[in-house]
Amino acid sequence: MTKPDDLLPIGLEDALPARAATITRAMRDVLQAMDSHGYDRVRPPLIEFEQSLAGRMEGVATRRMVRFTDPESLLTLALRGDMTVQVGRIAATGLADAPRPLRLCYAGDVALLKADQLDPARQRLQLGAELIGRDNVAAAIEAVTVALDALEAAGITGLSVDLTLPDLVDTLAEEALPLPADKREAVRRELDMKDAGALKAAGGDAYLPLLYATGPFDQAVEKLAAIDAGGVLASRIAALREVAAALRGRVRLTLDPSERHGFEYQSWFGFTVHATGARGALGRGGTYAIKGTDEAATGFSLYMEPLLEVLGTDNTEARKTIFLPLDHDRNQALHLRAEGWRTIAANAESDEPASLGCTHILQGGEPMAL
Known part of the structure; x- marks a missing residue:
């Protein structure tokens, strides 16, 4: 109860x-x-x-x-x-x-x-x-x-990796897409929320294209490169391509360059x-x-x-488990465990092997299937 x-x-x-x-x-x-x-x-x-x-x-x-x-x-x-x-x-x-x-x-x-x-x-x-x-x-x-x-x-199995650039807004805001320091947090937040209307209201009109530079890696990285005013992201984009090349054929790769949730302390590179x-x-x-x-x-x-x-x-019940009667040979039990058996020893005459999850019982010195 x-x-x-x-x-x-x-x-x-x-x-x-x-x-x-x-x-x-x-x-x-x-x-x-x-x-x-x-x-x-x-x-x-x-x-x-x-x-x-x-x-x-x-x-x-x-x-x-x-x-x-x-x-x-x-x-x-x-x-x-x-x-x-x-x-x-x-x-x-x-x-x-x-x-x-x-x-x-x-x-x-x-x-x-x-x-x-x-x-x-x-x-x-x-x-x-x-x-x-x-x-x-x-x-x-x-x-x-x-x-x-x-x-x-x-x-x-069935793994996929999503790449991101956690410091993207700060990098762009310095020169390529100027943004006052007091507006950066709001722009980061709305990019993370993928809210175009709120992003514009926060003063991030120039950052709207980033909302669409997402998806399968090859297409998304090209869109990101097209946005890269002045080439400030060139080294980061090259690094992303190098990471993707190392993983290609192993997992499905996507890119969400403005993703920030879970990346509060990461610098230039992040992945999920x-x-x-x-x-x-x-x-x-x-x-x-x-x-x-x-x-x-x-x-x-x-x-x-x-x-x-x-x-x-x-499924613990599916494991090879042998029931040991009260009078079992303890040395033999030790040997069975060394061979990979899981043993459950009786400590009362009323113990039922099947109800205890056993698949076998030790009888006449040999494992017998239940």
Whole structure:
């Protein structure tokens, strides 16, 4: 019987056996793929000083963090809402003297005080990799490649990649399409919302063509090149073409140069990974600078919830599982587990092998199918 005290807060849920098994397997496969590319895993703490979490990267909203007072220092603590920030701190402190480029990966839960409208979850399993010390085209290609390898290792198919230029408005606003500093945020917002009327009202008439430089990469990049007044975007467009060339034939490629949602702290390059069957993005990444040191970096984050939409859940009952009677030989049971069997030992005469999910029973020293 469920009691009121048994209910979980909105946005939080238990992972029951089948779901937990899928999460564990996918996390292992993703981390192994990152390790195969030379990324070493770090495990930062769940809780840090709020100032540290907010001070290492632009775009980190402290109002979304779960905060409380540290009884020891009396300073404000916060549950991490993004592990990328913590990797930046590690790179700038404990690994400040490590050779660059520095390759680090991670996996862990993050928590938010309040979820957003697009994703109701307030606790998420975040996995990712960061290439510290590089933000060039080669680093961008590596980040996308590692992200795709990690997702494919977990069993994800039907992948597509959407490329973007997070600093597009700021780059154009300086000279090519002049825009006062106090209007840039509104123009960025309306471009992100794809609202032509609101964009004009915000003073972004000159930016209207960007709304149509989207879609399949080859066509969209040509439209973007045609908009590029004075060639200020020439190097970025060339970089996008180079990234696309490295991925061509592997995934479907699209371009949305003015996309900003999820790219609050990225610099010149960003990407989003989608998959058939997932309602939301599986992950995002790009280039950025670690606040405080201004060290260049390139990386990505993946989230487990959309991965599970594609993967489904493991069927634990279908696994090769053998029931061990009360008087079973423990040495033989050890040998069976070494061979890959999953064993369930009886601890009462009333135990029923089938109801416990067993596929076999140990009889006369041999596995017998149920």
